[in-house]
Amino acid sequence: MTKKVGTFLLYFLLLIGAFTMLIPFLWMLSTSLKTAPETLQVPPIWVPKILRFENYSAAFKTAPFMRYFINSVVVTLTTTLGQLFISILAAFAFARLRFWGQRFLFVLFLGTMMVPGEMLIISNFVTVSALHMVNSYAALIVPWLVSFFAIFTLKQTFQSVPDELYYAAKVDGASDWRFLWQILVPLSRSSIVAICILQVIGSWNSFMWPLIVTNDERFRTLPVGLQAFTSDAGTDYQLLMAASTFVIIPMVFLYLGLQKYIIAGISKSGLKG
């Protein structure tokens, strides 16, 4: 009996939590189907009298969203894959190889995790502009290719693989390179997927950096593109919310598909830079 009550209580609390998390999404969907006056109506209305799906096509016409979408996809894919590749190699070096200055380098890299990302924006911008990289894909991609969080997480995962597997692979005739890709990487799959997902989400939602290093709309990404609905005269909330909906949808599907890895990754690494 007490067990039943406990289960009921647990589900009740989880439902409240889930509902709280869902409200902004529901509000976004609801607003995206309203007229402009309805968006600001007090008391707020949840279901507009007429569902105005034409907001979506109107939003799509306001700015070159197809271009933004392609940019977002390109930037997200290249930063994620590039970062993953670099992290795997770097993590292997830190976990398995012995080289001069290893400890010092590791501590130095670890130190960078203590610097808040916002602080780096200015210095990164100065660097990027000094290299004449402003308004380019390179500016959007290169600074994010190295993530010490990813390197650190993978290093820990790689180190949890027993030494004997490494020696066994050596005796079996595998080089370091093949050991890494055929044994370590498959064994670290859940960490790798977790890193990818966190990076995909981070990169897809990234706003500040693309805003700073691009002013040409050819290089703008979706989150920056959402500004198109804000002008001196005010904000077209219904269009903004319509556009936001299709910015978010790919992430929702990604999350639904891979949620078991996301939770595993977050609870495993326990920290996020």
Next chain:
Amino acid sequence: MDVTFKNVTFAYDNKAILHHIDFNIPEGKLISILGPSGCGKSTTLNLISGLIQPDAGQILFGDKPVTNLDALQRKVGMVFQSYALYPHMTVLENIIFPMKMAKVPKTERVAKAKELAQLVHIENEVDKHPAELSGGQQQRVAIARALAKEPAILLLDEPLSNLDARLRVQMREEIRRIQKKTGVTTVFVTHDQDEAMHISDQIMVLNDGRIQQFSTPNQLYDQPQNLFVARFIGSPVINTLPFAPFKDAFAELVAPEILAQATHIGIRSESIVSAPHQEAVLVKLPGRITRHDQYGRELLTEIQYKDQQLASTNFKQTADGDFQAFYLLKKGVFLFNAAGHKLMGGEADA
């Protein structure tokens, strides 16, 4: 292929692990490296495998120096204590892996892997992952994988220590069977003398990074070259006592220089008897029984001689049970000097 070590030295963290080791492992034999933990036996194995390189000395496979070749180039097969199977691959993929690395054509390597699976009796488990197998089965997979690239030498690093007692006996017979069938030169590292005695053609006893003795199991037992080997081999452990209380009794039996040098006496427990039958007797000594127990078919008798305690496993209790004397047989009694070297005992005519 036979393996030769010439004056091989290895140190780790400035601590010498192996001191000027010399030996030759003959082709096609099963050799055990036996010793207590920390004696350098795994280091010796790793030196053969090429996972580590010696600080000095030479290692030869046949006539070919391999001292500076790594594990990849030496073509050795190795079975690790933890088996070290690749957990994300099936049994068949595990066995195939070394052949894949060696670029053996695909159809050939699958056929060969199935053949090996049959040899080690895991042909019904080839599609499972290692985690689904029992310890003994994992062991078999590890052996099959080590044999897959037709190694010049098969190395086994304490392969049985993770198995329960019954399975251990079964698997050591298996290893012996597979070794005989394939004829591959095999080096087996263990700290269990019983295991080594049952499985090996020859045993290398290591202690403190030095070879104590390298001979057949029977020679180790019957003719230990020093006190360490005498103590290490045999169960129950050999009686080792100071020689002084025995000196008078031995005065007539051994040469004066041996008598002068001997500091310890080692007496195998089965060499202490109440009444000799056919065996050659070394000496009769006065003493009394302080304890006599029988567990199943095992006898254990404690005898007091002067102020020394001796244990016998061969002391037949007779009706009166009141012994005033016991006999030491010629076989199984050894004298050692202060450095632990054997002075007497285990001679061929004993």
